[in-house]
Amino acid sequence: MLADIDTWVLDLDNTLYPADSALAGQLTHGILSTIAEHYGTDLTGARRIQSDLVAEYGTSLRGAMVTGTIDPHEFLGFEQRIDYSTIGPDPVLAEVLRGLPGRRYVYTNGSAYHAEQVLGRLGLTECIDGVFDILAADLIPKPYDESLDAFLASFGIDPVRAAMFDDLEVNLTGPHERGMTTVWVAGGTPYEQLAARRWRAADLPGFLRANI
Known part of the structure; x- marks a missing residue:
């Protein structure tokens, strides 16, 4: 179902690790x-x-x-x-991310420092090709169009061939309007399709395994 995707855009907090951590x-x-x-x-x-x-x-x-x-x-x-030792390696997610075809980026409203610490603790550093943080966005956060434009331009991303994952649905509206496949990472069923190129998934690794 995601066979046409060659760029994977991942939010960081509450997406790559649980919101209740x-x-x-x-x-x-x-x-x-x-x-x-x-x-x-x-x-x-x-x-x-x-x-x-x-x-x-x-x-x-x-x-x-x-x-x-x-x-x-x-x-x-x-x-x-922050004590980043409160999270640890996620080998299941690492294996799934390594198996994704194409490029993998973290797009976060946090800082690159924070992203580096989290990715390192989760064991995902080698799975990610680049990080776009709030400073790279000139302090303009998601969901503003200026932030999204800067992110896409920074890595030369074709939205139609990209999928974005975020725990906040509001952050996915603009990307979906640009043609991106969007996946709202939230509780509920393991995953479900909400509309064309729009999904909701509670189990991120499970969703990726089932749909690529």
Whole structure:
């Protein structure tokens, strides 16, 4: 069903590892702590501010830069304090990714540093041909068209021959409109087809094995 695909575009957080992992919890705490410090509030207030920032600007970082004066590298500094040992190798996913025909990229709203740490811990570094992070996108996050355009141009990707996997459905709308096959990585049945070139999959390795 994915025989015409030669480029595989993978989100990182909550896509290549579970959303309920300890790592995901550390990311949330790190972002909230940074927002709390920057805006002079507690974690409860930071949650409200983060919700507003994400709703209006796509990510907490972009919102904080637009509404404040925070330096992006300062904002992302919490990543240096994350304990990445809370995730470990995923040999099943590694085997499946290595077997995919063509190129494999990580497209993330996080930083390249964070992506490198996660991929290394999961044992997926050698499975990925390139990483496109929020800094490469000039701090414009998914789902904005400018971010997608920059990503596609950076690696010379033909959308019609590409498949994109993301845990946020909103991030897949633009790619699908460009002709990409999209797979929403979310809970539910192992996988199901939602429409032409649109899928939902709870089991990413299982979906790939069944459809290539």
